[in-house]
Amino acid sequence: MYTSRISGLGCYVPENVVTNDDLSKIMDTNDAWIQERTGIKERRHIKKGDGNSTSVMGVKAAKIALERSGLSKDDIDFIIFATLSPDMYFPGGGVIVQDMMDMNTIPALDVRNQCSGFVYAISVADQFIKTGMYKNVLVIGSENHSGGLDMTTRGRGISVIFGDGAGAAILTRSEEEGKGILSTHLHSEGGHAKELSLEGPNTGHWVPEIIAENVQENIPYYPYMNGQFVFKNAVVRFSEVINEGLVANKLTTEDIDMLIPHQANLRISQFVQKKFKLSDDQVYNNIQKYGNTTAASIPIALTEAWENGKIKDGDLVVLAAFGSGFTWGSAIIRW
Numbered sequence: 001m002y003t004s005r006i007s008g009l010g011c012y013v014p015e016n017v018v019t020n021d022d023l024s025k026i027m028d029t030n031d032a033w034i035q036e037r038t039g040i041k042e043r044r045h046i047k048k049g050d051g052n053s054t055s056v057m058g059v060k061a062a063k064i065a066l067e068r069s070g071l072s073k074d075d076i077d078f079i080i081f082a083t084l085s086p087d088m089y090f091p092g093g094g095v096i097v098q099d100m101m102d103m104n105t106i107p108a109l110d111v112r113n114q115c116s117g118f119v120y121a122i123s124v125a126d127q128f129i130k131t132g133m134y135k136n137v138l139v140i141g142s143e144n145h146s147g148g149l150d151m152t153t154r155g156r157g158i159s160v161i162f163g164d165g166a167g168a169a170i171l172t173r174s175e176e177e178g179k180g181i182l183s184t185h186l187h188s189e190g191g192h193a194k195e196l197s198l199e200g201p202n203t204g205h206w207v208p209e210i211i212a213e214n215v216q217e218n219i220p221y222y223p224y225m226n227g228q229f230v231f232k233n234a235v236v237r238f239s240e241v242i243n244e245g246l247v248a249n250k251l252t253t254e255d256i257d258m259l260i261p262h263q264a265n266l267r268i269s270q271f272v273q274k275k276f277k278l279s280d281d282q283v284y285n286n287i288q289k290y291g292n293t294t295a296a297s298i299p300i301a302l303t304e305a306w307e308n309g310k311i312k313d314g315d316l317v318v319l320a321a322f323g324s325g326f327t328w329g330s331a332i333i334r335w
């Protein structure tokens with residue numbers, strides 16, 4: 001029986017730091033409001049001309065992960081790329097990574113599961129490894145949010161929350177029993193699709209209409225979020241899916257060494273931490289520095305936690321995500 005273990009981790013964020021005070025110069029917001037409601041102090045935004053894009057940042061993170069895994073690009077059998085902000089409407093970022101990293105004609109799959117994208121992606125990678133089909137899978141979560149946010153007062157309820165960045169993991173086949181990814185648990189509830197969504201452009205709202213309606217400024221081409229509804233669902237689903245993963249492995253909350261929640265809002269992470277009676281050392285948060293980077297948030301946090309020596313051999317690491325769709329999921333990992 002094969003399992004998959006994480007053999008390499010990497011992350012990349014653009015150099016350009018955007019503080020809450022910077023945002024308050026371009027919209028009616030302030031540092032106190034943002035910190036109090038979300039915990040965010042600053043985030044990174046791609047700067048025009050800095051050469052970054054969703055795929056470019058993904059490649060930067062992937063190269064670090066690959067080097068740390070001790071593998072070469074030719075050892076990778078499959079690329080899975082999670083994002084809600086691809087460079088192009090189509091094709092997705094996976095094939096661009098394949099080309100930029102000069103990988104052989106290996107398959108590339110794009111995952112469209114927003115904030116749960118990375119958890120979904122490693123679940124897919126894990127299944128391919130477990131069946132014996134692939135040995136090494138490159139999984140990337142990357143987002144360029146800043147290019148698509150309404151940076152005026154009209155969009156402040158959303159635009160202050162999101163940031164740009166990328167994280168990557170190499171999943172490698174292992175035969176060591178009881179180690180690696182023990183299980184993954186995925187869910188969705190499409191009835192709430194519109195509560196956190198970006199409707200245009202879409203195939204029912206094609207380009208000529210967008211051009212025509214843009215003039216009237218009523219096309220939904222910026223993200224919409226029902227913040228309080230999302231918040232209420234997030235705290236419930238995070239808790240449920242962490243429990244589900246623990247029960248499936250006959251574990252309890254006391255077995256958790258490190259919880260890496262998707263960085264949606266510090267208040268959501270704190271609620272979950274309290275519910276599971278975890279100490280500050282058992283939950284990794286970096287939303288203060290990067291905001292919500294959607295599919296990139298878990299791999300960036302996981303990479304940082306590992307780099308800071310907060311994850312050791314044998315630790316039980318729990319990843320948990322919730323986001324647009326709604327989609328949510330968890331991964332239970334014995335490091």
Ligand SMILES: CC(C)(COP(=O)(O)OP(=O)(O)OC[C@H]1O[C@@H](n2cnc3c(N)ncnc32)[C@H](O)[C@@H]1OP(=O)(O)O)[C@@H](O)C(=O)NCCC(=O)NCCS
Nearest residue numbers: 029030033037115156157160227228230231264265322323
């Ligand atoms: C978005 C969120 C921080 C908003 O906090 P909230 O307490 O729900 O705030 P509300 O939306 O009710 O807005 C409260 C007031 O602040 C104002 N406001 C909104 N954004 C603001 C900003 N950036 N700066 C200052 N004021 C702001 C609103 O206009 C509103 O003013 P009003 O009372 O005069 O109408 C919160 O709902 C949240 O975090 N939700 C979950 C979001 C999330 O996790 N998304 C990602 C999921 S993956």
